[in-house]
Amino acid sequence: MTEFDDATYVGADGRCRIHDGWDIGGNANGGYLLALAANGLRRVVERPDPVTITAHYLAPGQPGDAEVVGEVVKAGKRFATASGQLRAGGRPVLQVLATFGDLAAGGPGSGFTAVDGSPPVLPPMEACRPRSAREGFPVPLMDRLDVRLDPVHARFVDGAPTGRAEVAGWFAFADGRPIDTLALLLVADALPPAVFNLDLPSAWVPTVEFTVHVRAVPAPGPVRCLFRTRFVHGGMLEEDGEVWDADGTLVALSRQLALLPR
Amino acid sequence: MTEFDDATYVGADGRCRIHDGWDIGGNANGGYLLALAANGLRRVVERPDPVTITAHYLAPGQPGDAEVVGEVVKAGKRFATASGQLRAGGRPVLQVLATFGDLAAGGPGSGFTAVDGSPPVLPPMEACRPRSAREGFPVPLMDRLDVRLDPVHARFVDGAPTGRAEVAGWFAFADGRPIDTLALLLVADALPPAVFNLDLPSAWVPTVEFTVHVRAVPAPGPVRCLFRTRFVHGGMLEEDGEVWDADGTLVALSRQLALLPR
Numbered sequence: 001m002t003e004f005d006d007a008t009y010v011g012a013d014g015r016c017r018i019h020d021g022w023d024i025g026g027n028a029n030g031g032y033l034l035a036l037a038a039n040g041l042r043r044v045v046e047r048p049d050p051v052t053i054t055a056h057y058l059a060p061g062q063p064g065d066a067e068v069v070g071e072v073v074k075a076g077k078r079f080a081t082a083s084g085q086l087r088a089g090g091r092p093v094l095q096v097l098a099t100f101g102d103l104a105a106g107g108p109g110s111g112f113t114a115v116d117g118s119p120p121v122l123p124p125m126e127a128c129r130p131r132s133a134r135e136g137f138p139v140p141l142m143d144r145l146d147v148r149l150d151p152v153h154a155r156f157v158d159g160a161p162t163g164r165a166e167v168a169g170w171f172a173f174a175d176g177r178p179i180d181t182l183a184l185l186l187v188a189d190a191l192p193p194a195v196f197n198l199d200l201p202s203a204w205v206p207t208v209e210f211t212v213h214v215r216a217v218p219a220p221g222p223v224r225c226l227f228r229t230r231f232v233h234g235g236m237l238e239e240d241g242e243v244w245d246a247d248g249t250l251v252a253l254s255r256q257l258a259l260l261p262r
Numbered sequence: 263m264t265e266f267d268d269a270t271y272v273g274a275d276g277r278c279r280i281h282d283g284w285d286i287g288g289n290a291n292g293g294y295l296l297a298l299a300a301n302g303l304r305r306v307v308e309r310p311d312p313v314t315i316t317a318h319y320l321a322p323g324q325p326g327d328a329e330v331v332g333e334v335v336k337a338g339k340r341f342a343t344a345s346g347q348l349r350a351g352g353r354p355v356l357q358v359l360a361t362f363g364d365l366a367a368g369g370p371g372s373g374f375t376a377v378d379g380s381p382p383v384l385p386p387m388e389a390c391r392p393r394s395a396r397e398g399f400p401v402p403l404m405d406r407l408d409v410r411l412d413p414v415h416a417r418f419v420d421g422a423p424t425g426r427a428e429v430a431g432w433f434a435f436a437d438g439r440p441i442d443t444l445a446l447l448l449v450a451d452a453l454p455p456a457v458f459n460l461d462l463p464s465a466w467v468p469t470v471e472f473t474v475h476v477r478a479v480p481a482p483g484p485v486r487c488l489f490r491t492r493f494v495h496g497g498m499l500e501e502d503g504e505v506w507d508a509d510g511t512l513v514a515l516s517r518q519l520a521l522l523p524r
Contacts, residue, residue, distance in 0.1 A: 042271060052470060052471040052519045054316040054473065056314070056343050056361055058335065058336045058343060073320065073347075073357045074320045081318050081357060083321060085335075092335060095345055097357060097359040099470060099471060106497075111497075112522055114457075115492070115494070116427070116429065116491075116492040117492050165376065200374065209316070209361060210340075213519050216497065229376075230378040231377055231378050231379065231515070232375060233375045233477065234365070236475075236477060249495075253493070257314045260270060
């Protein structure tokens with residue numbers, strides 16, 4: 001069993017554990033928590049792929065016992081929708097709404113294709129810079145993952161942010177686990193916040209809400225990601241993500257709403 | 263009472279009505295349904311503004327009796343989160359997850375601002391083209407709204423799509439009702455789909471999921487909107503929206519996942 005499968009395991013009764021070592025500065029990564037919740041909910045709906053999933057983050061995820069509770073809201077021919085929670089310590093950590101399907105099986109959709117975009121242009125993985133623990137706090141998550149940042153975007157680590165809220169890089173699991181649709185939920189939150197390339201007053205940007213659209217099953221190999229923030233005002237910001245597979249297919253779009261505390 | 267207030271009225275017991283005349287080709291507009299559900303849920307959480315709201319669309323909204331049911335998932339100092347449904351005919355029409363707050367009251371957020379973008383450049387409202395009933399099916403919704411499209415983007419109505427999935431325009435209520443944060447949920451789904459400017463095989467793009475971030479209380483006056491679709495593949499597409507107020511502030515960001523049936 002790979003580290004990710006172990007860390008996102010949910011029993012038939014919904015019991016699971018928020019595993020140690022998937023955190024950033026002590027709080028479990030939001031993408032990891034989303035994948036854990038999704039793994040519990042997809043068992044409830046009996047469909048493999050989270051096609052669109054939204055979580056509202058209600059409390060920090062601390063390592064320890066947890067459970068995924070949820071119910072089928074509607075089960076249709078192509079999709080099934082579930083509403084549920086990841087709970088720990090007697091309170092909700094994430095409230096989740098998700099629609100699942102079977103992306104590999106295809107469906108009734110039209111074959112019409114129109115794509116306005118392409119994968120981020122990155123140096124080869126070995127020429128990119130590992131996401132390190134040098135962001136001002138420990139990032140144990142990075143022992144599980146092989147995240148390599150575009151060297152230009154990684155300059156914020158040395159105190160030289162680019163001035164543009166953009167971060168691109170490669171993602172793979174450190175243990176070589178294939179990236180499936182569940183893992184894409186982690187991928188979409190695994191790079192440092194794009195706003196770290198601005199002169200932010202805060203190094204803490206807690207997520208309020210996070211939505212991922214999984215658009216296709218990824219081809220084998222590392223994925224390329226691009227995250228951007230365009231609007232920081234009123235103490236809030238959005239971060240938009242694109243994840244592209246080795247074949248150059250857009251496999252996920254993400255957006256989160258985060259806070260910029262004083 | 264304005265038409266919008268009347269159509270989104272929800273009693274203390276959650277009872278409401280999906281009003282006739284807010285539809286496109288017989289099905290109630292998705293933004294209208296979202297506003298109706300949000301109006302019911304914000305009563306439950308006792309906060310005025312939907313800061314981030316996601317709905318999964320489970321069944322078409324037909325005119326008639328309906329109800330909004332929901333519960334508070336968490337009530338914090340700044341925000342409160344609710345999960346609920348808009349139900350009609352004994353079944354769920356929308357499943358909704360939303361976090362509400364009080365945007366006018368401000369909050370603990372930083373005053374740090376970084377905006378990479380500006381309102382769409384549009385001809386004056388009177389020089390733009392009303393969204394008409396000439397899209398191949400009746401659009402009664404447009405009797406309630408004053409939606410004016412950029413003439414360039416409106417050419418699809420005459421069978422001459424631009425080839426780029428982009429639609430921009432003005433939005434106001436026909437009866438002059440001010441645009442508040444509840445109305446922004448309608449605004450974010452009131453223009454024709456951006457993909458109508460492609461040579462689509464289908465004129466029907468049903469929404470699976472719709473998320474709106476309300477980023478500020480709009481200043482008085484009409485708002486300017488821009489909607490774009492970048493990725494149509496695998497029978498699915500996203501549509502991203504920006505809504506800008508008369509002061510040039512970005513007041514809402516939206517994204518929906520829709521299907522492209524055969």
